[in-house]
Amino acid sequence: MPISKATLSKIIAVVSVVGVASAGIIIGAIFSSQGPRENVVTSVTISEIKYRSTLPQPIDEQFMEIYVHEDVQEARFSKWSVEIYGASIGQLKMDLPAIDNVSEFWHLTLKGTNGTLERDIENRSITIHLNLTGSIFLDLVSGQVRMIRGVNVVDAVGYAGGSGMVPGWPAVDGGKMVNNDSHSLNIWGPDVDNSSNWYSDMPTPGGFNNLHHIVEDWVGNGTSDNITITMYNGFINANMNYTQMFYPMLPPVGPGIPMPELVSVDNHPTSGISTSDVKEYVSFTMRMIGEAGLFPNGPQVNDNGSVEIHIGKSDDFNSSSGITHADGKVYITVGNAIRSADPVLRQRGKYDVKYTIEHEIIHVFQMENSSGFRAVQDPNNNAWTEGEAVYWGQKSAAANFGISVAELNDEMSQIQNNKDQPNTPPQNWEDHGNNTNIPWWGNGDSKGMTTWLPNFDFYQLGALMVKFIIERFGNETYKNITNSLRNKDGGGTQPGEKQIRDALAENCGMSFEALLMQFYLWRCTGEAESANSVSEATVTDSFNYTGSGIAMSTTYVAPLGAAYETINVTNPADPPFGINITANPNNNTHGNYSVGVVSTLRNGTKVTSTFTIEENASVVIPIDPLNVGFVEIIKMNLNDTHVTEVGLEIIVMGVQAPSIPPHQPPPDIHPTMSTSSVICDGYRGTEYDGYFCIMDTSSTIPQPYITPGLYNITFLDVFTDLVISDNLTSDMHVRFWKYNIDSDMYYDETAWQDTSIPISVELDILPGDISASPPGVFVVAEFRDFNPAHTLTFFQFTFDAVFG
Ligand SMILES: [Zn+2]
Numbered sequence: 092m093p094i095s096k097a098t099l100s101k102i103i104a105v106v107s108v109v110g111v112a113s114a115g116i117i118i119g120a121i122f123s124s125q126g127p128r129e130n131v132v133t134s135v136t137i138s139e140i141k142y143r144s145t146l147p148q149p150i151d152e153q154f155m156e157i158y159v160h161e162d163v164q165e166a167r168f169s170k171w172s173v174e175i176y177g178a179s180i181g182q183l184k185m186d187l188p189a190i191d192n193v194s195e196f197w198h199l200t201l202k203g204t205n206g207t208l209e210r211d212i213e214n215r216s217i218t219i220h221l222n223l224t225g226s227i228f229l230d231l232v233s234g235q236v237r238m239i240r241g242v243n244v245v246d247a248v249g250y251a252g253g254s255g256m257v258p259g260w261p262a263v264d265g266g267k268m269v270n271n272d273s274h275s276l277n278i279w280g281p282d283v284d285n286s287s288n289w290y291s292d293m294p295t296p297g298g299f300n301n302l303h304h305i306v307e308d309w310v311g312n313g314t315s316d317n318i319t320i321t322m323y324n325g326f327i328n329a330n331m332n333y334t335q336m337f338y339p340m341l342p343p344v345g346p347g348i349p350m351p352e353l354v355s356v357d358n359h360p361t362s363g364i365s366t367s368d369v370k371e372y373v374s375f376t377m378r379m380i381g382e383a384g385l386f387p388n389g390p391q392v393n394d395n396g397s398v399e400i401h402i403g404k405s406d407d408f409n410s411s412s413g414i415t416h417a418d419g420k421v422y423i424t425v426g427n428a429i430r431s432a433d434p435v436l437r438q439r440g441k442y443d444v445k446y447t448i449e450h451e452i453i454h455v456f457q458m459e460n461s462s463g464f465r466a467v468q469d470p471n472n473n474a475w476t477e478g479e480a481v482y483w484g485q486k487s488a489a490a491n492f493g494i495s496v497a498e499l500n501d502e503m504s505q506i507q508n509n510k511d512q513p514n515t516p517p518q519n520w521e522d523h524g525n526n527t528n529i530p531w532w533g534n535g536d537s538k539g540m541t542t543w544l545p546n547f548d549f550y551q552l553g554a555l556m557v558k559f560i561i562e563r564f565g566n567e568t569y570k571n572i573t574n575s576l577r578n579k580d581g582g583g584t585q586p587g588e589k590q591i592r593d594a595l596a597e598n599c600g601m602s603f604e605a606l607l608m609q610f611y612l613w614r615c616t617g618e619a620e621s622a623n624s625v626s627e628a629t630v631t632d633s634f635n636y637t638g639s640g641i642a643m644s645t646t647y648v649a650p651l652g653a654a655y656e657t658i659n660v661t662n663p664a665d666p667p668f669g670i671n672i673t674a675n676p677n678n679n680t681h682g683n684y685s686v687g688v689v690s691t692l693r694n695g696t697k698v699t700s701t702f703t704i705e706e707n708a709s710v711v712i713p714i715d716p717l718n719v720g721f722v723e724i725i726k727m728n729l730n731d732t733h734v735t736e737v738g739l740e741i742i743v744m745g746v747q748a749p750s751i752p753p754h755q756p757p758p759d760i761h762p763t764m765s766t767s768s769v770i771c772d773g774y775r776g777t778e779y780d781g782y783f784c785i786m787d788t789s790s791t792i793p794q795p796y797i798t799p800g801l802y803n804i805t806f807l808d809v810f811t812d813l814v815i816s817d818n819l820t821s822d823m824h825v826r827f828w829k830y831n832i833d834s835d836m837y838y839d840e841t842a843w844q845d846t847s848i849p850i851s852v853e854l855d856i857l858p859g860d861i862s863a864s865p866p867g868v869f870v871v872a873e874f875r876d877f878n879p880a881h882t883l884t885f886f887q888f889t890f891d892a893v894f895g
């Protein structure tokens with residue numbers, strides 16, 4: 092194949108990079124020859140102006156704040172001056188003192204008062220006193236201010252009708268005015284060199300601007316049920332370590348697996364999102380939640396009764412991140428996309444920011460509504476906590492923009508980063524959560540699959556669980572789950588508080604484990620996919636049954652996770668087989684597990700059963716290829732801390748499956764059968780029935796074994812190890828038939844007898860009852876569960892029988 096010019100140049104580029112990289116000493120020389128970066132502040136933003144519109148005008152009250160948004164560290168702030176214009180004060184130009192060790196995200200506050208430089212390192216704030224004796228600093232009725240470095244005007248702002256005096260500010264834009272004299276003017280959002288992002292609100296000298304917004308009537312019932320939002324235009328070092336921030340009272344989750352450190356410091360006014368956007372997004376979600384009747388206790392608020400939302404900037408990722416503190420403070424770092432010049436990318440950034448904010452808003456509601464935070468803080472509840480935030484965050488963002496969740500996810504996936512695996516390409520949310528064999532509900536200690544991780548797979552499984560609950564049990568049940576978590580009065584540790592698992596179990600009317608099994612069946616066997624266009628579940632192992640041979644597998648199952656296995660049954664004429672599932676086959680793991688089986692019949696009907704198996708036990712699921720073409724098996728680990736090993740084996744059962752091991756009936760010398768384990772299924776019967784045969788299959792003993800005559804068979808302790816798939820109380824009965832294999836006739840059935848007491852049956856064997864091939868008498872015991880609540884087929888029992 093000829094190499095094109097473009098391909099050739101790429102190859103050369105790769106080679107040259109490799110060559111340089113192998114000569115590390117030369118690289119060092121090249122970089123050092125470029126010299127150190129000049130460490131001076133050359134760019135600032137005027138961020139706040141505090142003036143009064145009326146007299147008196149106290150000089151110590153006025154200030155002007157400038158903000159170092161430039162990426163500099165320990166830089167020199169020098170050659171700067173401030174110019175002030177005003178109708179009453181004329182024009183002032185003052186050189187500012189040089190200041191060392193100024194870094195990005197510092198606020199410099201200029202005051203007209205007397206004094207020397209004040210440096211507040213902790214708050215990254217410096218106050219510069221201009222020493223204007225007796226003179227006011229900012230104009231009352233029309234002003235403009237400029238920051239100048241050398242001869243360059245770096246930023247200009249007009250206020251209170253101050254326009255047309257200086258370049259850098261529109262001549263027709265008089266700037267904003269304070270609403271009252273306790274307010275200042277604050278920029279919030281991108282600095283676009285006009286007044287559109289300036290607002291009147293409470294002064295914040297030396298700190299991040301914040302604006303107050305009220306979401307009125309958030310529950311939509313016409314009352315004055317309002318939520319106050321305080322939007323901070325930046326934050327300092329939010330230390331967005333997931334574990335510490337979200338669960339500040341708990342040790343890190345899981346041994347040796349630290350939560351990823353997200354972005355650390357981000358600031359204004361360059362994040363690219365406007366205050367009107369934040370207001371719109373937050374209001375939309377709060378009303379959506381309120382009108383749905385969710386989280387009736389409202390959001391977690393700060394001491395002043397306000398939800399705090401801190402918006403900053405991240406240069407590290409295209410997408411945005413968020414974190415919510417236990418005190419309800421939300422921190423959002425806005426990724427690069429929304430600041431892009433490309434409108435398509437910018438729109439994707441908007442979707443992403445919106446989703447991120449809404450996700451965290453859900454956490455704020457959870458904080459207040461979940462029993463003094465405990466349910467939310469408990470790592471065992473991460474799956475639900477995050478899943479709910481993902482579910483509603485996506486729903487709200489999609490609705491806010493008038494697109495579908497699938498479209499939203501597709502747009503966001505174009506810019507999202509997989510923060511845990513930064514080298515993998517971004518993926519659609521809906522391509523995540525396919526593998527159910529991960530510890531998304533568990534926290535454990537071995538096999539590398541026991542710790543919850545904040546990644547897309549875990550989040551998406553949680554979101555699908557919320558979706559499943561709503562689809563299967565309805566909105567009211569879902570609402571009751573979220574609403575029953577709270578026992579704020581109890582301080583989170585008193586009786587009445589609910590863990591999320593308990594709330595799920597109580598409201599869905601089944602154990603948490605049974606509910607989780609139902610979720611796995613929904614997720615894995617097609618229902619979730621068809622209803623929600625999510626990706627297919629990951630198959631742990633798949634087999635083809637070909638009528639012979641034995642397939643075996645051993646699967647490790649994550650705590651409360653599920654392995655998903657399939658068996659394709661190709662030929663209806665193949666003999667019946669059993670699927671033998673064994674817990675802990677190699678005796679090196681622990682725990683009970685639960686099994687769900689979905690048999691797809693040849694007419695397309697699906698038959699589902701579930702049952703629980705104890706540690707070290709096993710169960711055989713009989714399958715008849717005549718009726719069943721495909722089998723799906725969910726093996727769910729019931730232990731929430733340990734990985735469990737689960738074996739699967741396919742056993743060909745022969746034509747007369749299922750049957751007990753051969754024995755020799757009377758009048759032979761074996762009057763007593765040993766205890767046997769017999770598997771019954773719906774083979775040849777209705778779905779409540781099970782059969783087994785008492786027969787002889789040996790060909791080495793002269794025929795016939797059974798001479799005609801009267802025999803008594805006593806079954807002792809018939810169901811000592813009954814396994815019922817749905818844990819309902821059984822009402823097992825048995826009746827007996829004769830079966831002649833030569834004529835394929837069942838006849839002479841007895842009455843049904845209750846198996847809760849020992850059963851004696853008298854069988855009168857006639858000459859015509861004895862078959863020629865295989866030789867012997869078939870006595871068929873038919874079991875039926877008379878509990879009409881049972882819809883499931885498989886059970887297992889042992890018995891002792893006495894012949895005589
Ligand atoms: Zn979250």
